[in-house]
Amino acid sequence: MIHNTYPPLxxxxxxxxxxxxxxxxxxxxxxxxxxxxxxxxxxxxxxMNRVLHIAKTLLLTYYAYMLEYRAELFFWVLSGSLPIIxxxxxxxxxxxxxxxxxxxxxxxxxxxxxxVRQFTIVWVIWEFEREIVEGKLSFRxxxxxxxxxxxxxxxxxxxxxxxxxxxxxxxxxxxxxxQAVWIPSLSNxxxxxxxxxxxxxLRFVSQYTFAMMAFWIERANAIESFWFLFYLFLSGLIxxxxxxxxxxxxxxxxxxxPYLINFPASILVGLPVNLSQGFLVTLSWIxxxxxxxxxxxxxxxxxxxxxxx
Amino acid sequence: xxxxxxxxxxxxxxVYPVAIKQPGLKGTLTHxxxxxxxxxxxxxxxxxxxxxxxxxxxLGANGxxxxxxxKMLTGLIHPSSGRVxxxxxxxxxxxxxxxxxxxxxxxxxxxxxxxxxxxDSLRINAAVYGIGDREFxxxxxxxxxxxxxxxxxxxxxxxxxxxERMKAEFLAALIHRPKVLFLDEPTLGLDVNAxxxxxxxxxxxxxxYQATILLTSHYMADITALCKxxxxxxxxxxxxxxxxxSLLERFSPSREVTVELGEGxxxxxxxxxxxxxxxxxxxARFIVPQEKLTQTLSRILxxxxxxxxxxxxxxxxxxxxxVFRAGAT
Numbered sequence: 001m002i003h004n005t006y007p008p009l010x011x012x013x014x015x016x017x018x019x020x021x022x023x024x025x026x027x028x029x030x031x032x033x034x035x036x037x038x039x040x041x042x043x044x045x046x047x048m049n050r051v052l053h054i055a056k057t058l059l060l061t062y063y064a065y066m067l068e069y070r071a072e073l074f075f076w077v078l079s080g081s082l083p084i085i086x087x088x089x090x091x092x093x094x095x096x097x098x099x100x101x102x103x104x105x106x107x108x109x110x111x112x113x114x115x116v117r118q119f120t121i122v123w124v125i126w127e128f129e130r131e132i133v134e135g136k137l138s139f140r141x142x143x144x145x146x147x148x149x150x151x152x153x154x155x156x157x158x159x160x161x162x163x164x165x166x167x168x169x170x171x172x173x174x175x176x177x178x179q180a181v182w183i184p185s186l187s188n189x190x191x192x193x194x195x196x197x198x199x200x201x202l203r204f205v206s207q208y209t210f211a212m213m214a215f216w217i218e219r220a221n222a223i224e225s226f227w228f229l230f231y232l233f234l235s236g237l238i239x240x241x242x243x244x245x246x247x248x249x250x251x252x253x254x255x256x257x258p259y260l261i262n263f264p265a266s267i268l269v270g271l272p273v274n275l276s277q278g279f280l281v282t283l284s285w286i287x288x289x290x291x292x293x294x295x296x297x298x299x300x301x302x303x304x305x306x307x308x309x
Numbered sequence: 310x311x312x313x314x315x316x317x318x319x320x321x322x323x324v325y326p327v328a329i330k331q332p333g334l335k336g337t338l339t340h341x342x343x344x345x346x347x348x349x350x351x352x353x354x355x356x357x358x359x360x361x362x363x364x365x366x367x368l369g370a371n372g373x374x375x376x377x378x379x380k381m382l383t384g385l386i387h388p389s390s391g392r393v394x395x396x397x398x399x400x401x402x403x404x405x406x407x408x409x410x411x412x413x414x415x416x417x418x419x420x421x422x423x424x425x426x427x428x429d430s431l432r433i434n435a436a437v438y439g440i441g442d443r444e445f446x447x448x449x450x451x452x453x454x455x456x457x458x459x460x461x462x463x464x465x466x467x468x469x470x471x472x473e474r475m476k477a478e479f480l481a482a483l484i485h486r487p488k489v490l491f492l493d494e495p496t497l498g499l500d501v502n503a504x505x506x507x508x509x510x511x512x513x514x515x516x517x518y519q520a521t522i523l524l525t526s527h528y529m530a531d532i533t534a535l536c537k538x539x540x541x542x543x544x545x546x547x548x549x550x551x552x553x554x555s556l557l558e559r560f561s562p563s564r565e566v567t568v569e570l571g572e573g574x575x576x577x578x579x580x581x582x583x584x585x586x587x588x589x590x591x592x593a594r595f596i597v598p599q600e601k602l603t604q605t606l607s608r609i610l611x612x613x614x615x616x617x618x619x620x621x622x623x624x625x626x627x628x629x630x631x632v633f634r635a636g637a638t
Binding site for chain 1: 380412
């Protein structure tokens with residue numbers, strides 16, 4: 001059995017669901033009632049209501065779940081502080097000039113990176129791998145809802161739980177360094193919101209696709225660790241794409257990596273970006289990974305043996 | 310009882326590839342560079358039919374293929390060959406209409422979220438199955454009453470006792486009121502009282518909803534209390550399909566003879582009357598083949614001073630154990 005095999009290389013912490021937190025909700029007790037005659041099939045809600053009901057229930061439950069990790073959540077937010085460290089390094093380096101970006105540009109860029117990272121951290125591969133290895137996927141497979149939605153909902157719910165912590169940290173930063181404060185335009189803010197949503201979707205779909213390999217190789221997170229190497233250097237996490245040689249930048253812009261961090265962060269700070277290419281490439285990669293994901297899912301289920309269950 | 314088959318299984322087989330590794334460094338390196346696999350037939354050409362509303366016991370030693378069969382019947386794993394139909398569906402297609410009709414309870418696995426109250430997990434299940442709030446409250450009330458769960462549903466699952474947790478698992482597994490229940494060791498690890506209450510619940514659920522139940526258990530009391538019919542599987546093959554009574558008659562061609570002697574006798578002397586199982590003080594137990602029973606009893610009564618004598622069937626566990634070992638040839 002595997003217990004909490006956390007990512008050795010990633011900066012993204014594995015998450016609350018790997019060891020479920022407690023939750024102190026006090027739902028109303030059920031009404032005792034007289035036995036009802038058998039009714040088959042169950043009375044269903046209309047489709048749209050049903051979808052909304054599922055989404056609401058999953059989000060609320062997983063949100064409550066995440067909130068139980070107050071202290072942990074704070075440290076997870078802190079653990080995403082690599083951009084702040086890199087900010088210091090690059091701001092110093094930029095004082096000599098020669099990068100095309102001023103020290104203040106670097107500062108704003110890396111605080112935007114910190115912000116984007118908070119909303120694009122994904123840990124689905126460790127969760128899914130555990131479900132396969134411990135046979136826990138079985139229960140999810142027995143329900144008429146694709147198991148992927150549980151993972152997606154828990155990630156989305158976690159974003160909301162993380163938000164206040166990230167906001168406090170950013171406020172603290174601007175308080176200490178008021179020169180770095182900038183107000184992005186409304187259009188840039190909205191575009192950034194779309195770009196961050198797409199970045200999260202792309203990161204989730206791509207990692208969930210690699211997770212499918214757990215049907216065959218069981219330790220699928222090794223693939224993610226390899227992928228993470230490219231992510232680290234090509235996404236703009238270590239350095240903004242502006243400092244890359246032009247030819248490298250041209251090639252990298254066709255890969256999914258810069259759209260995971262550099263693209264939304266650049267929009268937020270107002271650095272020049274090719275919006276149409278950016279959104280088109282992101283959507284194409286999402287589509288490509290999604291098709292691969294569904295194909296691997298169908299193939300993988302034939303491999304599944306419900307280990308340990 | 311209905312006589313429409315709700316489960317039909319035809320020549321169902323499952324073969325697993327299992328990697329073979331020799332011990333030692335050489336074996337490890339060979340295993341790394343050139344992995345060899347052996348095909349292990351977990352289930353071999355099983356055929357049977359189960360009618361709607363039946364409660365059937367599924368017996369077999371560990372590793373006989375019970376769980377693999379249940380996984381194929383619930384659509385969790387893909388059969389290597391053969392056909393399965395459950396409630397008119399091919400399980401592996403996992404169509405929503407099929408999933409709404411079945412459930413699987415595994416005694417050694419839990420679906421409830423450990424740190425949340427049961428009710429939260431139930432709400433997720435209810436949403437997934439499209440059960441409205443009013444209907445949800447009614448069903449939870451009804452099932453928790455049947456399961457005698459009381460106010461335990463508001464407690465985090467980790468705070469429940471094993472018996473309460475198992476009942477809560479039942480509640481989660483039955484909230485969508487399935488027609489076909491697959492139960493894999495549902496009383497595993499429970500104390501006698503909890504076992505009895507789970508059994509009573511299953512009997513009531515079966516009667517109330519005319520549900521079909523296929524049950525595996527290592528506790529024979531579960532089987533004898535609930536199932537008239539049993540399937541016995543050994544090394545992946547179905548070796549018996551019929552009444553529990555017939556199974557005992559067929560595989561228990563011996564009787565247990567217990568005698569209380571007026572005076573002590575040595576084991577050597579007693580062994581001449583049959584297979585001596587135990588001697589405790591003046592009480593001796595023998596296993597005697599059915600055909601020699603009359604003759605043996607006459608000899609015992611003639612040779613020994615008897616205070617008391619009892620003839621009975623051997624315990625069901627011993628008979629089943631014998632069936633698992635020897636098969637139904």
